[in-house]
Amino acid sequence: MKLKKLFLILTALVAFSSTLTAVSDYDYLLGKYKMLKERLDAVKERERRIAEEIWLEAHPEEKARREAEKEQKRIAEVIKNAEHIKSIDAYLIKIPNQNYSMMMTEVTQKQWQTVMENNPSNFKGDDLPVEEVSWIKAVEFCNALSGKQGLEKCYSNGHWVYYDEKKNKDVTEEDYNKDQKKKYSKRQVIKYYAIDCNFNADGYRLPTVEEWQYAARGGENYKYSGSDNLDEVGWYDKNSEEKTHPVAQKKPNGYGLYDMSGNVLEWCWDSGSSESRYYCGGSWCNGAVRCGVGFKDWGNAGRTNLSFGFRIVRSTGKK
Template identity: 30%
Template sequence: MGSNPSRFKGPRRPVERVSWEECQEFAERLNGHVALGSRLPTEAQWEYACRAGTTTSTYTGDVKTVGENNAPGLDAIAWYGGNSGWEYDLEEGEDSSEWPNKQYPHTKAGTRVVGQKRANGWGLYDMLGNVWEWCWDGMRPYTTASVVDPVGPMGISADRVIRGGGWHRDAQDVRAAYHFTYRSDHRAFDLGFRCLSSGK
């Protein structure tokens, strides 16, 4: 792409501070070089991949939150506000000295190298924590009806869903079902993406 917009740079760190619109440009350029049919996953596809056949709040089971930044059950699978600054490895970091109820003491935090935490049952790393991930579609209303591969709003003005939780605080958000939206031009230092391939 010619540049790295991330605040926390490293060859094995997730890209962040990238908008949904920029993700579309990346996928288009990637598909121009390699015919993978790459794009962002829909919200339903993202959750299916995250859960890897499980039905609990995380792919290792339900996790109890004991403080805003303290959910010991997340430690093995996710970087979040309670552990993202523990033995932090970059000089650049967000001041975390005042974050309440941290699982481990730390004074600065940020993204972490991918693949250090336990993968889910399908071998996917960092589905929870580290950076929030953009989804292809907007938020759809949940109903009690059974649906297969549902897709939320796709209009040009639709806000887009983000999933997974991030390194920047809020243990309660780091679970398979949690979601909310941002405008498609939004950027944040805890917001990145993950592509899927349609194999075309």
Template identity: 35%
Template structure:
């Protein structure tokens, strides 16, 4: 887990042409996406289409990621970050005071991805990301590309990251935010500002997640 300082980030949405600024409190975020070995250790499951302990877990839904976070928290003696009222992905409450694992908000995700930079990417794409032009049509082990200035790997490319946020409740209902681009995406999808959305039960072989925790140690 990497400690991230408090700050401010400006998000944007190309569909609506909207821009908004968010104050981000200090938090921690994982240097890598959750791997298949880590996911299997906590859940006993190996849902991924590609197989390998150091590959990022994929083919996991937003709901799967939420349950993983709570289960890992319980295993490590931390207070779970989520109150699970149902299994439809719509009645999940975030316990603000909890010290357990959770998904990053999309503001936290973009702030961490940028690591103080202001351009579309934190480095040359072929050096920092696995995407359609260099992935060979498959995901790769985490940490194989260069990290950003804060020591975070694969923030762009390899697999998309689920975030906590609802994308646009009025238009898309319970759809949640995805960030970062994946191994199958064109270069234009692998940018710090790109937002994607999907239903919280959706799974596909280029979507995974990384964990965060509130506060700093």
């Protein structure tokens, strides 16, 4: 039945109804019309697909051509991603007199998404630094990127450990959960993330605090990374407009590294306590003090926050 005929029938039915007001007549008719149109469109689309499939079965050469074209597009996308992953090495800068190279920018959302196939960030944008990343997830990114490039992974044996400080031994997760229900003053079981790092591997890893701070100074003697004027080199609470910004928009430091003061906090390898890991650099929501090259603090390895990001390094094996 034609759509126009259905519309006229519905109009006639509603016109003879004595129980509906003029307004409800219109709403009722409009709703029925939209429902019928959606159903007819779905039927037409299904019939089109069936007809196309039948036609393609009768024309195997065209079917093969279309399938080949679809596969070429898939391969092109894989190659595009692979080239982007490979291009990350172009962002690495050899740090003078040190045995590592460091990424000139914080890891971006595009780079993260290409490797991890998701985007945890609160502020969305390909060239924005990835945030809402825990230390553990940053480590997973390093290993995943190393694997995609055929490099030796730096990290291994990552797992949570539950340790009874009073009894001086590892315990179960169940024991830990029971202990957390006690009053704070009586807690004796701690939880921390244990993992091994091979600093001689040629894959990607997080910098140590010492490596990060050395690189942040850039061979210069400034309060912030690249300047004594934070507005020249960093996004912080006074100029960020309460958000992250695309990487490499400010002045770099003496080694050509961007955003080491501000934009997002950057996870480092070192343990701040049994349960925590250090981070450096300050962020878009921090004051100037936290953006200094000597700043460091720690947070739980599993913690995420819209100010937490990271950058990566690779060991070079020689100074």
